[in-house]
Amino acid sequence: MLRYDLHCHSTRSDGLLSPADVVRRAAGRGVDVIALTDHDELAGLAEAREAARDAGIGFVEGSELSVTWRDTTIHVLGLRIDGQNAALNDGLQAVRTGRDARARRIGESLAEARIADAYEGARAYVTSERLISRTHFARHLIDQGHARDMKDAFSRFLTAGKPGYVRHAWPTLAQAVGWIRGAGGQAVIAHPGRYRITDADLRALVHEFRDLGGEGLEVVSPSHTSAQYDAFAALVRAYGLKASCGTDFHGPGESRFDFGELPALPAGVDPIWSAWQR
Numbered sequence: 001m002l003r004y005d006l007h008c009h010s011t012r013s014d015g016l017l018s019p020a021d022v023v024r025r026a027a028g029r030g031v032d033v034i035a036l037t038d039h040d041e042l043a044g045l046a047e048a049r050e051a052a053r054d055a056g057i058g059f060v061e062g063s064e065l066s067v068t069w070r071d072t073t074i075h076v077l078g079l080r081i082d083g084q085n086a087a088l089n090d091g092l093q094a095v096r097t098g099r100d101a102r103a104r105r106i107g108e109s110l111a112e113a114r115i116a117d118a119y120e121g122a123r124a125y126v127t128s129e130r131l132i133s134r135t136h137f138a139r140h141l142i143d144q145g146h147a148r149d150m151k152d153a154f155s156r157f158l159t160a161g162k163p164g165y166v167r168h169a170w171p172t173l174a175q176a177v178g179w180i181r182g183a184g185g186q187a188v189i190a191h192p193g194r195y196r197i198t199d200a201d202l203r204a205l206v207h208e209f210r211d212l213g214g215e216g217l218e219v220v221s222p223s224h225t226s227a228q229y230d231a232f233a234a235l236v237r238a239y240g241l242k243a244s245c246g247t248d249f250h251g252p253g254e255s256r257f258d259f260g261e262l263p264a265l266p267a268g269v270d271p272i273w274s275a276w277q278r
């Protein structure tokens with residue numbers, strides 16, 4: 001049985017390790033097939049692929065796309081995409097440009113809460129000139145003593161209703177799934193247990209996603225309880241989708257599961273990799 005880890009981040013988005021170091025860490029911890037899925041970014045894929053080849057493990061080109069669905073931000077993983085695809089690259093570049101404008105507004109919003117210069121502060125934590133995220137604000141707020149840890153930084157400042165939160169229009173579900181499929185990839189809804197939506201809305205999301213050609217749901221994720229593994233396995237079966245799994249690794253000590261620590265998929269689901277040839 002091969003160990004698959006199909007969700008993680010590098011310094012090309014909001015992770016702490018370079019793409020090559022991410023892959024080497026995964027290989028050293030027993031992962032057989034890894035997907036790098038930086039937020040709205042493809043720039044780490046070439047480096048990661050080379051490191052995977054050197055380490056003798058399988059590599060899947062991926063990305064985690066930000067989407068606005070009915071006023072809720074959701075994340076859609078693209079797996080086995082062609083990282084060179086022009087429409088996908090152009091789409092994600094526009095998303096990253098929008099991220100910078102959003103970050104400036106987050107800075108202004110924090111200034112109103114008397115936290116000055118947070119945009120500049122967050123910029124100092126950015127590891128790729130191409131992408132800024134709330135994670136960079138969180139790291140800055142922690143180091144400035146405004147929050148204890150990541151969880152605290154998000155719940156005090158960076159989520160809906162809090163001083164550093166700004167609404168943002170990400171691409172639509174149809175755009176994201178369209179870009180992924182256009183680049184030859186498979187679309188997977190990431191960590192469904194994280195969205196603050198009703199069960200009925202989650203079903204509506206899954207239904208719409210499947211109608212657009214989406215193929216999978218992330219079942220095993222550090223964002224889920226083991227009861228949710230079973231609930232999402234049932235959802236996957238009910239909608240004829242495939243199941244995925246990933247650590248959502250961002251860096252040592254920042255994730256509930258490190259590489260190699262991910263529980264197996266529940267029995268009775270069709271894995272997203274079932275039709276892949278190595």
Ligand code: AMP
Pocket residue numbers: 014039066132133134135150151154155250
């Ligand atoms: P962004 O894409 O800029 O909105 O940032 C989202 C990222 O923030 C996610 O990918 C996570 O890495 C991180 N994040 C979101 N919520 C939390 C949380 N409650 N605790 C820790 N990290 C979080």
Ligand code: MN
Pocket residue numbers: 009014039135250
């Ligand atoms: Mn992240």
Ligand code: MN
Pocket residue numbers: 064075190191
């Ligand atoms: Mn995510």
Ligand code: MN
Pocket residue numbers: 007008009064248
């Ligand atoms: Mn992620």
